Amino acid sequence: MALEETSLLREIADRNAGEKAANDTDLKVGYQGEPGAYGEVAAAAHGGIPQGFASFEKLLEALRDGLIDEAVLPLENAVVGAITEALDPLAEFVAAGGELVAVALTSVPVRLSLATRPGTRLSDVKRAWSHPAALRQCTHRLAQMGIERVVCYDTAGAAQIVAQEATTDAAVCSRRAAERYGLEVLVDDVSDKEQNGTRFAHLRMADHARAQVSLAFLRTSSMTATSKLDVLTGATLLPLAGNAEFPVRMWVLGADAARLQALAPARDVQVISLGQPAAHAARMVTPPKQGTEPVVKSLPHATARKAPTIVEVGKLRIGGGARAVIAGPCSVESAEQVMRIAKEVAACGATALRGGIFKPRTNPYAFQGHGLEALDWLVAAGKEVGLPVVTEVMAIDQVAPVAAKADVLQIGARNMQNFDLLRAVGRAGRPVLLKRGAGATVDEWLGAAEYVMAAGELRVILCERGIRTFETSTRNTLDIGGMLAARPLTHLPLIADPSHAAGRADLVEGLARAAWAAGADGLIVEVHDDPARALSDAEQALVPARFQELARALALNPDARLPLAQLRAWVDAIDRDLAVLVQRRLEVAKVIGASKRQTGRAVLDPRREAAVRRTYKEALQGSSMVADKLVDLLLEAAKAQQSIDD
Ligand code: PEP
Ligand code: MN
Numbered sequence: 001m002a003l004e005e006t007s008l009l010r011e012i013a014d015r016n017a018g019e020k021a022a023n024d025t026d027l028k029v030g031y032q033g034e035p036g037a038y039g040e041v042a043a044a045a046h047g048g049i050p051q052g053f054a055s056f057e058k059l060l061e062a063l064r065d066g067l068i069d070e071a072v073l074p075l076e077n078a079v080v081g082a083i084t085e086a087l088d089p090l091a092e093f094v095a096a097g098g099e100l101v102a103v104a105l106t107s108v109p110v111r112l113s114l115a116t117r118p119g120t121r122l123s124d125v126k127r128a129w130s131h132p133a134a135l136r137q138c139t140h141r142l143a144q145m146g147i148e149r150v151v152c153y154d155t156a157g158a159a160q161i162v163a164q165e166a167t168t169d170a171a172v173c174s175r176r177a178a179e180r181y182g183l184e185v186l187v188d189d190v191s192d193k194e195q196n197g198t199r200f201a202h203l204r205m206a207d208h209a210r211a212q213v214s215l216a217f218l219r220t221s222s223m224t225a226t227s228k229l230d231v232l233t234g235a236t237l238l239p240l241a242g243n244a245e246f247p248v249r250m251w252v253l254g255a256d257a258a259r260l261q262a263l264a265p266a267r268d269v270q271v272i273s274l275g276q277p278a279a280h281a282a283r284m285v286t287p288p289k290q291g292t293e294p295v296v297k298s299l300p301h302a303t304a305r306k307a308p309t310i311v312e313v314g315k316l317r318i319g320g321g322a323r324a325v326i327a328g329p330c331s332v333e334s335a336e337q338v339m340r341i342a343k344e345v346a347a348c349g350a351t352a353l354r355g356g357i358f359k360p361r362t363n364p365y366a367f368q369g370h371g372l373e374a375l376d377w378l379v380a381a382g383k384e385v386g387l388p389v390v391t392e393v394m395a396i397d398q399v400a401p402v403a404a405k406a407d408v409l410q411i412g413a414r415n416m417q418n419f420d421l422l423r424a425v426g427r428a429g430r431p432v433l434l435k436r437g438a439g440a441t442v443d444e445w446l447g448a449a450e451y452v453m454a455a456g457e458l459r460v461i462l463c464e465r466g467i468r469t470f471e472t473s474t475r476n477t478l479d480i481g482g483m484l485a486a487r488p489l490t491h492l493p494l495i496a497d498p499s500h501a502a503g504r505a506d507l508v509e510g511l512a513r514a515a516w517a518a519g520a521d522g523l524i525v526e527v528h529d530d531p532a533r534a535l536s537d538a539e540q541a542l543v544p545a546r547f548q549e550l551a552r553a554l555a556l557n558p559d560a561r562l563p564l565a566q567l568r569a570w571v572d573a574i575d576r577d578l579a580v581l582v583q584r585r586l587e588v589a590k591v592i593g594a595s596k597r598q599t600g601r602a603v604l605d606p607r608r609e610a611a612v613r614r615t616y617k618e619a620l621q622g623s624s625m626v627a628d629k630l631v632d633l634l635l636e637a638a639k640a641q642q643s644i645d646d
Contacts, residue, residue, distance in 0.1 A: 029202070030059045030068040032086070033131075036156035036177030038108050042072040042200035045106040054153065056089040063205060064098055072106065072200040079137040079193045099206035110196040112138055114147075114187040115159060115178035116170045122186050129158035130172035138172060138190040145190075159183055295489045301453035302446045302460075302490050309491050311431050311459045313407045314388040316352040318461060319493035324522035325556060326390055326433075326495075327547060328354035330537035331369055335377035337529075339384060344544035345527055346385035349556030352408070353378070353387040354524055358394045359536055360414045367535040372401055379405050390433055390524070396424045403428035413437050413465055413500070416448045426455025433461045433524070435497070438468040438476060442486050449492060461493045462486065463524060464515075466501030475503020475540070478511050480518050487519070495522035499540045505531070508542055509550050516554055525550070582634070589638035609635060 029048030031039030032055060043050035051068055053059040063071040073090055074083045094100060112134055116125060127148045128135070135142075135149045142149060147170070152158050158171035163181040171183060178185050189196070295303040308320035318324040327345040332338045332355040342353050355378045359369035370377075375391065382389040388407035393399050394415060403409060408431045415421055416437035425432050432452050436445045449460045464483040466476025478501035483494050496515035498508045512523050528534045528541035542550065548566065551558070552573050558566070596603050612635070616627035 027070060028068040029070045029072060030062055031072045032056050032059050033154035034156035034160060034177075036159065036174060036180040037154055038110060038174060038198055039072055039074065039200065040156075041108050041174075041176075042074075042106045042198075042202075043070075045108075046104060046202070056086050057092075060089060060093045060098065063100075063203065064093075066205075069204065070103070071203050073203060074133070074198045074200050077110070077133060077137060077198045078196050079191060080133060083133050083198070085131075085133055100203045101206050102201045103204055104202040106200045106202065108198050108200060110137070110191065110198050111175065111189045112155075112172050112191045112196070113175050113178050113185045114170050114190045115162070115173060115175075115183035115185050116168065117162060118182070118184045120168045120170070120184070120186070124168040125170045125186070126168065128170040128172050129161055131155050131158070134172050137196060138192055140192045141190045142172075156180070296443070296446065299446050299450045301458065302449040302492065304491060306491050309458065309460075309493060311461055311493055313352075313431060315386060316388045316408070318351075318495070318522045322521070323516075324351040324495070325551065325554060326350065326352040326354050326522065326524040327527050328390075329356075329528050329534070330499075330526045330541065331356045331359055331367065331535050332374040332378045332391075333370070333535050335380065338374075338377050338381040340529055341527055341544070342381035342385045342387065343561065344529065345547060346387055347559050347561040348544075348548045348551035349558055350387065350551070351522075352390055353382045353385070354390045354410075354526075355381075356392050356536070357402075358392060358398055360392070360394055360412050361536070375402060375405055382407070393421070393425060396421055399424045399428050403430045406430065408433050408461075411435060411448075411452075416440055416445065419451055422448055422451035423455045426452040426457040428457070430457070431459035431461065432457055433463055433495075435463045435465050436467070436479075436482070438466065440467075442482050442489070446486065446490060449490070461495055461522070462490070463495045463497055464501075464520075465497035465524075474501065474507065476501045478502070478515065480515055483515070483520065484518060493521040495524060496520045497524045499524070499526035499537070499542075503537075503540050505540055505542055505546070508540065509546065509553070512550055513553055523554075582637075585634060586637055586641055590641055593638075604639075 027046075027048040028051055029043040030051045030053055031037065031043040032053055033039045034052055035050075037052070040050045040052065048070060051062075053062060056073065059068075059071050059073070062068050073086045075087065076082055090100075112130075114122075114125070114128060122145075125145075125147055127150050128142055129150045129152050131154050132151050134155050135151065139149075150169070152161060155171070155173040156177035159173045159177045159181040162169050162171040163183055170186065171178065171181075172190060175185055175188075292305050294300045294305060310317065310319040310322060312318075312322075316324050316326070327348075327350040329338060329341050338353075338355050341355075345353065355374070357369050357371055357374040357378065359367060361368060378389050378391060390408040390410055391402060391406045392410040392412050393402050394412065399409070399421075403425075409425045409428060410433040411418075411422065411425060413435040414437070416435060417440070434445070434449055434452065436442075437448075440448070445462065449462060452460050464479055464486075466474070466478045467482070469477040471477050478496065478498060480496070483496060486494055496511070498511035498515060502508050502511055508525065512525060515523060525547065526537055526541050527544060527547045528538070529544055531538050531541040531543060534541055548558075548562075552570055558570050560567075562570070593603055609631075613628065613631045616631050617624050620627040620630075
């Protein structure tokens with residue numbers, strides 16, 4: 001049973017694990033009650049250091065005053081529903097302007113033991129002490145035993161009281177608490193219901209500078225819905241005691257701000273919500289949660305729940321937040337051709353050089369690639385510009401000679417299910433770029449990755465390159481949805497190939513930007529400096545100038561090989577973006593000023609200023625003076641604008 005008490009169900013695991021390790025060491029987490037209370041279990045659930053407080057009010061004050069980093073509050077119990085003892089003070093706190101966010105939910109299994117001083121017989125127990133919420137959970141069982149209920153402030157506190165008095169009274173508390181105060185457990189669980197459990201919210205003060213996670217959905221039996229509230233499907237409503245002004249009050253967990261706004265006019269209903277996530281927290285792509293079984297059991301390597309795999313070869317670093325752009329010709333046509341193009345793409349900030357030496361062509365009479373001779377041209381070009389090279393292998397006997405010199409082995413779309421080839425590249429000791437087959441499902445794509453990984457190569461980059469649909473205006477249909485659908489299934493980097501998807505140069509930039517905005521870990525793009533004469537995929541090649549525009553749009557960094565005029569165009573583009581952002585910031589700051597005036601709040605808030613400063617310092621690591629000056633300037637501009645409008 002003690003084991004069950006600590007086997008906690010983590011319901012929201014969205015906290016970034018890396019960030020957690022860095023920031024949450026020595027995280028002080030407060031709870032209401034004495035050591036041994038269920039709140040202590042919840043407080044310790046994610047590695048925090050529990051700290052007990054006598055009341056929920058004191059707990060929330062400590063959070064507000066920064067004495068603790070996080071507070072856990074019980075919201076709901078499986079037997080009695082809403083824990084009003086906690087929800088009411090929480091509502092008071094929020095109503096008084098306390099801005100909270102929920103960062104996690106923890107479900108603690110509850111076994112309410114009936115415990116006495118050693119030697120006490122069950123028949124002698126006439127009274128049982130506990131927290132009112134706990135006593136409500138065993139109303140019937142205690143009544144059956146003829147035991148009267150006595151309210152005190154905490155379950156573990158009840159154990160302490162019983163232990164200190166010469167009494168035959170019992171405590172209703174956890175086994176942990178009973179053992180802690182030297183009591184003997186007479187009845188393991190006096191709850192009226194098996195499978196009892198309490199959900200705790202982990203709350204922090206809102207820090208507007210950071211990404212925050214709102215409370216997610218949580219099902220409840222205590223649904224009190226009006227027709228308006230019915231729109232909140234998936235949200236949890238926890239009732240609060242009504243007051244004269246608002247006869248119906250409730251907590252809404254998991255609703256978004258817009259939907260709450262829509263509800264506000266509903267008369268007689270006060271809706272209180274915990275803080276909302278900052279807009280930038282809505283990451284479109286999230287890798288699988290860590291630590292448990294693979295997402296697809298039969299694909300243990302490809303779908304293991306682990307930290308994002310980062311593939312790193314020279315300048316190419318991809319996955320886990322690192323993004324890469326691989327660029328170069330479809331085919332390596334000559335030593336000079338690949339050298340020229342390598343210089344162009346490297347100067348624009350590409351992180352790897354591509355080029356085919358064995359070409360899978362639909363027509364057997366079309367150019368088939370210059371073979372191994374061209375590998376030397378490719379490698380020489382890569383070496384000259386300092387980029388690793390990526391090239392395709394089509395047959396098992398090509399694997400060893402190519403792996404001897406190339407940095408990354410590509411498996412083309414047509415070979416995605418050439419299982420012997422997958423096994424062979426898996427044994428070659430080089431990272432593998434695995435294209436998705438034009439007719440392959442996401443599962444089949446992951447299955448192909450599993451072949452490579454099972455053979456020994458764990459550095460696999462998955463590449464979405466368009467699938468075949470009824471559409472004929474593009475060569476393939478770039479399946480961004482499929483790429484995103486793969487994201488929660490695998491820890492492997494996911495990239496997109498807009499060139500083979502489009503089949504037309506005019507669409508490449510748009511598709512590239514779409515995939516990038518959707519969170520792709522990288523792109524592979526075909527570039528040719530004389531497309532009209534290209535030996536393969538002429539229609540889809542970007543000329544270097546167009547690739548340069550794309551590179552600017554993707555915020556790659558150019559190098560000093562570019563002519564000065566082009567470097568200036570690069571920095572001009574950044575200045576335009578920056579100026580537009582500054583303008584937007586001023587406009588939104590103005591709206592905030594108006595909102596504060598409407599709600600009678602002070603326009604200046606030193607805590608907010610500190611948060612803004614932190615945002616800039618984090619983003620501008622290493623130039624904290626620049627960060628400070630920028631913030632000074634922005635705040636000054638915002639204030640000036642506000643006073644002009646006054
Ligand atoms: C290539 O990258 O040149 C290529 C042939 O791609 P795919 O296998 O995606 O058609
Ligand atoms: Mn091609």
